[in-house]
Amino acid sequence: MSKAQQEAIKERSMVLQKDMLAKQFTELSQAKELGKKVVYTFVPGNLTELILSFDLLPVYPEINALQSGMRKKSAAYIRDAEKIGYSEDVCTYVKCDIGMMLNGNIGPTGEKLPEPDLLLLSYTGCYTFMKWFENLERLYPGVPVAMLHTPYQEDGIITQDQVDYMVKQLREEVIPKMEMVSGKKFDMDRLSAMMENSVKSEDLLVKVLESAKSVPTPIDAYFAGVYYIGPIFTAFRGTSEAVEYYQELWNEVQQRAAAGLGPVTPEGELKEEKFRLVMEGPPNWTNFREFWKIFYDMGAVIVASTYTKVGGTYDTGFRHDPTQPLESLAKYCMNCYTNLNLPQRIDLIENYVKEYKADGFLINSIKSCNSFSAGQLMIMREIEKRTGVPVGFIESDLVDPRYFSYANIKNRLESYFQMLEQRKIILAQQ
Amino acid sequence: MNRLEQILAYCEKTAFDLHFTxxxxxxxxxADRVLVGYLPIYFPREVVHAAHGLAVGIMGSGDRKQIIKGDAYYQSYICHLPRGVIEMGLDDNLQDFDGFVFPAICDCVRNLSGMFRITGNGKFSRYFDYPQNFQKHIGGDFYREEILKILDDVKQVNGVKPDKAALNKSIGLYNANRRLIERIYDIRQEYPWRLSAVETYHIIRAGLAITVEEHNSLLEEVVSIIENNERGEPMDNIRVVVTGSFCEQPPIGLIKSVEMAGCYIVDDDFMLGARWIQGDVDDTTDSPIDALVTAYLNQSTFSSAVYDVGNPKGKRLVELARQRKADGIIFSAASFCDPALLDRPEMQKECDAAGIPHINFQFHENTGQFKVIKEQAGTFSDSIKLWA
Known part of the structure; x- marks a missing residue:
């Protein structure tokens, strides 16, 4: 195979996103020289519009960790964290991040990432986030921490007292620290204006994701979906660049749908859609391309996924509200996927299986992510019971390559696809 | 059998009665009594008591129950406690419980709360979210709402809404309970041979499954006996604090192994919930719920479940070790316990800075082999005795 053939096929939206990210990381590498202040924070429950409204630059340690995984750097970083006492059992994102820091904090573009001026602990849907930033607070002594505690949707609803609790924290804990670090006063009008852009991006993202209801689907909502959510889940929500990206993406998806084309894979367009799947759980990043290839080689496409909702469940109707910016940030945080209770998660997946006409439901269970993984076997049973589709279960890890067993996963998936094939034949005969 | 032995035998039986007889x-x-099961770590049992209820600690099945169904609900890389709890829920162990409370301590317990909603155990299943903001008008307001939800849940079952007097009375009883438990720890600090760590564990754990009135009565007797009577003989042991076992409980064999290896356990976090509030909660106010809220915000002990920026738990652990005149610290955490294991490196650094020796190991609640742990603890003890 020639070098040109080996390179992934890229659409214009992909190039656009690549440029956005390159610009972002260049800006980060020059932050100190440019006098820009830097905020470390998380993807689920991120407060990007608020951060940007103070002209602060956000850094997302999870994104750094997954990028390290994709660049085959994570194994060494994890080993270094384990050498200083972190257990083999704990979250590998945390260990990868700490290992990266121990090795000079070199970011995805090969440039050094700036140290934080503020640690914004947006504690949404993952208990480990709190432990992670407690550790970072010790590793960056003197850097202020702003804690935003997001209540869990224990009853499957968001109550007014929960919203009040979060808004009070935003007003009295988060915003004052951002003012202190940035030297700027909070500007509600600026935040509100950004949210108008957020809504436009959110509308477009939902259209893109819901295009997978078509048979055949013009997109893969997991392997390609993780790219689609990039700008809106990270540093760009609320910006005009994000709106431009999602408009471009939506245009491309519409064109593909009109032409009856399947999803774009790294080796070109998927020619035949054989299996439509709903996927639960994050992907493995260390062997992402190999993992994806197992699917598209078998004609399997992911039509809906829960991972693409960790940074917001826009497809169930939530939108940022420019008329109530702080309240809507609170509701946004509480609506992220891992902040939903288990029955809500099951309901959501059941709807996906039905609305997206899925042939099966598959879980990629992550060894070091309790937030996702604890309870997944019950989710699997419930989905099988409610929908009747065959369910599958594979195991890997986020960024620890020791827990990605290619042969094992391939064997399991091939057996699973055979089962789906058989079922299709039986259903066709009935 | 003397009275202390009778009490110890009763407590051992009750502590591990997984049918909560x-x-x-x-x-x-x-007819108006309710049983509310709660998971580790802390839960303000006072509010259930005041509403004609009994809050019962469900500390896992330990090594006392064979897990069959539970393993079908949890992957191998999830800690052991939830699989034992779901097994008990699917069997008849938790029959007659009216409700269950899942304190916000980690993602596994959080998701288990949803699993109980699906299995339909009890009349209610409540995730009990603690504030991680400790200002009274922010985190305090939120926490009050969480407590009121529990009171509503119980009222739905038995129609009882406790008044101020009932709540204050309950607060007073649990104040006495914590004082008595602390008294036992204080006596053991001076005379650790009079009551072993295993016996202490049994006594405190039994208190999670009986009424506070009965437990207080037993504790008073134990205090009186060990305060005034010599028992056992002093050994050439080192003094250690064991930390990291606040949720999934270590098997008794592990605690015994540490003791037999030459370590007096002078403090620990095994039954942390029973000792969570440091000092008394005000039981004389017109707003007892607020008194519980204030106590949680200002008098909580340190724990991996609580956000600690501004009051780091490593420093508080060192302070505890010094207060207990401990020679060393044993980090003993359940496998796959993110909160405990992610705290460990930074807490160890604090120990190093303070010159306190430490070792660490991991366990499952049903670990059956203790030889390695005993050797490790024995070497730790010897090294301190010989060279410290």
Missing amino acids: DAKKWKAAS
């Missing part, structure tokens, strides 16, 4: 017997005596 005494608690169920108590409930059966009156």
Whole structure:
């Protein structure tokens, strides 16, 4: 195979996103020289519009960790964290991040990432986030921490007292620290204006994701979906660049749908859609391309996924509200996927299986992510019971390559696809 | 059998009665009584008590129950406690419980709360979210709402809404309970041979499955006996604090192994919930719920479940070790316990800075082999005795 053939096929939206990210990381590498202040924070429950409204630059340690995984750097970083006492059992994102820091904090573009001026602990849907930033607070002594505690949707609803609790924290804990670090006063009008852009991006993202209801689907909502959510889940929500990206993406998806084309894979367009799947759980990043290839080689496409909702469940109707910016940030945080209770998660997946006409439901269970993984076997049973589709279960890890067993996963998936094939034949005969 | 031995035998039996026979017997005596099971770590039992209820600690199945169904609900890389709890829920262990409370301590317990909603155990299943903001008008307001939800849940079952006097009375009883437990720890600090760590564990754990009145009575007797009578003989042991076992409980064999290896356990976090509030909660106010809220915000002990920026738990652990005149610290955490294991490196650094020796190991609640742990603890003890 020639070098040109080996390179992934890229659409214009992909190039656009690549440029956005390159610009972002260049800006980060020059932050100190440019006098820009830097905020470390998380993807689920991120407060990007608020951060940007103070002209602060956000850094997302999870994104750094997954990028390290994709660049085959994570194994060494994890080993270094384990050498200083972190257990083999704990979250590998945390260990990868700490290992990266121990090795000079070199970011995805090969440039050094700036140290934080503020640690914004947006504690949404993952208990480990709190432990992670407690550790970072010790590793960056003197850097202020702003804690935003997001209540869990224990009853499957968001109550007014929960919203009040979060808004009070935003007003009295988060915003004052951002003012202190940035030297700027909070500007509600600026935040509100950004949210108008957020809504436009959110509308477009939902259209893109819901295009997978078509048979055949013009997109893969997991392997390609993780790219689609990039700008809106990270540093760009609320910006005009994000709106431009999602408009471009939506245009491309519409064109593909009109032409009856399947999803774009790294080796070109998927020619035949054989299996439509709903996927639960994050992907493995260390062997992402190999993992994806197992699917598209078998004609399997992911039509809906829960991972693409960790940074917001826009497809169930939530939108940022420019008329109530702080309240809507609170509701946004509480609506992220891992902040939903288990029955809500099951309901959501059941709807996906039905609305997206899925042939099966598959879980990629992550060894070091309790937030996702604890309870997944019950989710699997419930989905099988409610929908009747065959369910599958594979195991890997986020960024620890020791827990990605290619042969094992391939064997399991091939057996699973055979089962789906058989079922299709039986259903066709009935 | 003398009186202390009778008490110890009763406590051992009750602590590991996974059918909670005494608690169920108590409930059966009156129609308006409710049983509320709660998971580790802390839960303000006072509010359930005041509403004619008994809050029963469900600390896992340990090594006392074979797990069959539970393993079908949890992957191998999830800690052991939830699989034992779901097994108990699917079997008849938790029959007659009216509700369950899942304190916000980690993602596994959080998701288990949803699993109980699906299995339909009890009449209610409540995730009990603690504030991680400790200002009274922010985190305090939120926490008050969480407590009121529990009171509503219980009222739905038995129609009882406790008044101020009932709540203050309950607060007073649990104040006495914590004082007595602390008294036992204080006596053991001076005379650790009079009551072993295993015996202490049994006594405190039994208190999670019986009424506070009965437990207080037993504790008073134990205090009186060990305060005034010599028992056992001093050994050439080192003094250690064990930390990291606040949720999934270590098997008794592990605690025994550490003791037999030459370590007096002078403090620990095994039954942390029973000792969570440091000092008394005000039981004389017009707003007892607020008193509980204030106590949680200002008098909580340190724990991996609580956000600690501004009051780091490593420093508080060192302070505890010094207060207990401990020679060393043993980090003993359940496998796959993110909160405990992610705290460990930074806490160890604090120990190093303070010159306190430490070792660490991991366990499952049903670990059956203790040889390695005993050797490790024995070497730790010897090294301190010989060279410290």
